Amino acid sequence: MIFCNIPFTNHSKSPTKLKKQKSLFPHLPDLQSSLVTRILYTIPTLDRSGAEKQLTLLASALPREQFDIHVATLTRNGPYLDNLRAAGIEVTCLHKHWKLDPFTCWRLKQLIRKFQPDIIHSWMFTANFYARLAVSKKTTANRPVVVVSERCVDLWKGSDRHWIDRQLISRTDRLLANSEAVARFYREQGYQDKQVTVIPNGIEIPIDSDPSESVSDREQLLKELDYPSGTKLICYVGRLAKQKRVQDVVWAFQMLRQLNTNCGLLIIGDGAERIKLEELAAHFGCDHLIRFLGHQKDPSRYLQHADCFWLASEYEGMSNSIMEAMAAGLPVVASNIPANAELVDDGVTGYLAPLGDSPAYVQFTQEILTTPELAASMGAAGQEKMKSHFGLSPMIDRHVRLYEELTR
Template sequence: MQISYFSAVIKLALVIPTLDRSGAEKQMTLLASRLPRDEFEVHVFALTRGGPFEQSLREADVPVTILGKRWKFDPASMLRLRSALREFKPDIVHTWLFAANAYGRIVGGGRSAWKTVVSERCVDSWKAGWQLWLDQRLIHRTDRLVGNSQSVAEFYREHGFPEDRMTVIPNGIAVPERSPKGREQLLEELELPADAKLIGHVGRLAKQKRVEDLLWSIQLLRQADARACLLVIGEGPERDSLVQRTLALECDKHVRFLGHRSDASRLLSLLDVYWLGSDFEGMSNSLMEAMAAGVPVVVTDIPPNRELVQHDQQGYLVNVGDGLGFAQFTRRLIEDAELARKLGEAGRTHMREEFSIDKMVQSHAKLYRELSANRQATKTLQPPR
């Protein structure tokens, strides 16, 4: 008799540190909200706190449990996670980002009642030795590692994770309708002239993003074209020092720090050029959103960016720290409207064809089905006790 492994709904627990407004959290929320309900019962567990995406999940009727982790290592919250998972009885636990990846595998034990998937979202060169050591110690408790780019997968392969238990699933991105509506209002809000050329950066203001390099670039660019203005969208520990840097460079009149914006995706569509100066990434959501909006991009020449941008096809790749390169390529784009339109449209097409949200969700669903089938087969083959 043939056994069907897909007759029952797959119970999926998604575990993540917070539901703050950031890239991994956004991808997880899209996934949780769009998996087919007739196949998957999804429950989200946030280790530390909720955030803006908590409301999005609840509106999509996805249950959310906040576990209240207080410290980096918090045994009480680990016990709460273990208790919550045992009560939910998942078939698969899928964890996202370092803290959740560690906690989820530790509470699962050596012979877990569920399959364990971990998501790694960045080329994590920031990790300390003890964090990499812990990752390696927990490999045997990991059924699958999902990277969002080939570069992320390669990083973890080099650090000892078996290639046959890796899967690459790129981020999914929505391609909005193109509309310049709101640009005039934005220029008025920022007290900029009608002919201003808007260059934008979206991301956490942390050293990894190398926003200071972008300040050098806007200082160079504004000397060649006084219409240029850099919009920095996001918050982070570097904000105060970056504001002071604009004063020291005398480019403060050409930079606007906008902080967190709930309408960041809409603002991206109003830009003339998008900048990303990071020295490491996983797969940048903001870069993908800019490309999906039809905005030409100038970004650092690092492996994850090369997976999204072909030089002179959807934008330009520049060496890390090359402020002059950013300025020169951007000047070319703002002086040649047809070139900017051509590169922007190529990026938009690339996002639509290769990086859709549906494709991201379908790839995860396929992985979950395979793991669930393996789990059911293993249970079926086990001798009775």
Template sequence: MPQRIALIIPTLDQSGAEKQFTLLATHLSKADFTCRVLALTRGGPYEKILQEHDIEVRILNKRWKFDPWAYSRLRRELIEFDPDIVHTWLFAANAYGRLAARAVPRAKVVVSERCVDSWKAGWQTFLDRRLIAGTDQLIGNSKSVVEFYRKLGIPESKLGCIPNGIELPVIEPVSLASKETWRSEQGIPKESFVVGYVGRLAPQKAIQDLIWAIETLRQIRPQCHLYIAGDGPERGRLERLVHAVHANAHVHFAGHVNKTDEIYRHIDAFCLPSRFEGMSNSLLEAMSWGVPCLASAIPANAELIENARSGLLFNAGDAVGLMQGLRRFIDEPELRHHLGQQARQRVSSEFTISQMVDRWVSVYRSLNAVNG
């Protein structure tokens, strides 16, 4: 009989954790697992993908931080579904899910943490500690996330690490005409060297460091342009910064982009200057496309990029070091090519979807064995 897995997440928005959540749900063997997705607050783009794979999705319409009606609905859903595993993702779902799982005492509870959550308020870390007893496994997507929760007091026996997985794209040669057309469509001169960023525009992403680096670099390498794909709370401030330093002609805001393949096919380099991360999907994607990558040397990024072997690292917050890394990419095309090829090879050997799914299956089966 297939194991029943209740997968709980706040939303099905188009973001990194939701993408990994959906990849896992849609790649689990239907012969071995029956999944039900419970989205606390709302659906989103991934709802349709899940439904296309015949995965049942229930939206609970949570309205407030603590919504007793949503909690009651979640509890009833779990009682009715009677899962073998309750697998929660992200803080709200981790809290609601662990509390509601008490209604199905035979179910094992797996918590998925996706970031070094230094943003958490005191009441949130207090709640995390109080819910340890109701947690059978807490899985981080990077060693740095696991270390963060180890310091929070999660017992070693309950901790594990499963990196993100990604599909390796088929790469076809990009013609000069295609590059020039794409640049023209984005309002970028055709002879430009384009540095890309794809992701949420949030404070921890430190996009201002990247803008300062581009502004400095363009004084000596005027062909350098920055293409920013994404949206978020920092966008207005970043646009004002670009205007203030008169870099409008060199920094291009694309907003949210649904399909990013064309970006990775046409940019010359990718940069992720984050101050903290869990494991970046966009960095993995860029590496999988063979794009040379420059990233801050925070632990999560250093787990993906081996400095000077599969990319370049710089100290977080060091805009000068960031600029120097980009200048190397511009000046050393052979280095760019080598690092891009090694990045793709690293993804193909260690960060595939099948590897990610197999690791989760091992967790589920080990907990099922405990259930007997």
């Protein structure tokens, strides 16, 4: 940490040192005076997960006549690298090897000196940590504006990480939260109200399909999944991690199938809990009705043909999977935690179940599956809410306004 705070001397007049610096990042364009705002995004990886998807959607959609974008990953790239490159965005991997890696901080400092961003916008704890160490304190001239993005009510963080966060508040110009629940959590950690801005996640709204084609597509999907015609599909999308409490989903499905024999469960995603979940399904004797589909680049096909969406998470920031399910017109049954309650209007777009209460999932879902009018009403209400409040365009516009405010 001490190493990362050593100030760099000005090498702008040293051709030798400038040449060496350029060799570190040869793909970066030469700097030139411009009215364009330069933004450097930093994030641990480009793995297929919620924050990474939001960064990719945002960076790819910002107007190029107004913003020059560069992305730095700390540890490695990932599946979203191709999306960013397709959008013409340069990506640099800093190759972090250790939990506390001074060389990563040094490489990030070098990238900052070369790219000279007006704004550094980091995403999630580790990137927020390194980004704030790599910049000078607020009193330094020509210092970039530092925006840290927190995407979850981070109950997993220990007291040591919260202490680190608090020590770096003075180096933070703005904390960006994706829900009011996340904003409240970080205000309680010591951030001032004026430091915190809420911008909800944005999603791409699917185009309405022809109803006749939808029926045939659904039957084809059921056939591919080896389900009988007419099977009711429950869908979960997300990481298979302890935070997500997917075991509650399996428990609930085991009970639901006692009431509704023509149902199946789609579990889309992967993670450390997968083997345990497969074993749990086998233990209950319902593994033949559950499909573990792993990561899906585009889960929309499954969502469009499902009958209900489940999420049982212990904590969230703002669930992309709930938003995508609602955008697809699915009723949602989700755990009653603050972040989920911001998305799901209980009794209107779905139901909120007490955390860990699998029987409640069964009760609510059985009502949805046996009352087509209710399912249609909830699906339509959820879809309208996503279109009016959580589309991709509003999310982009809010970021543009924030960046303009911070660089005035």
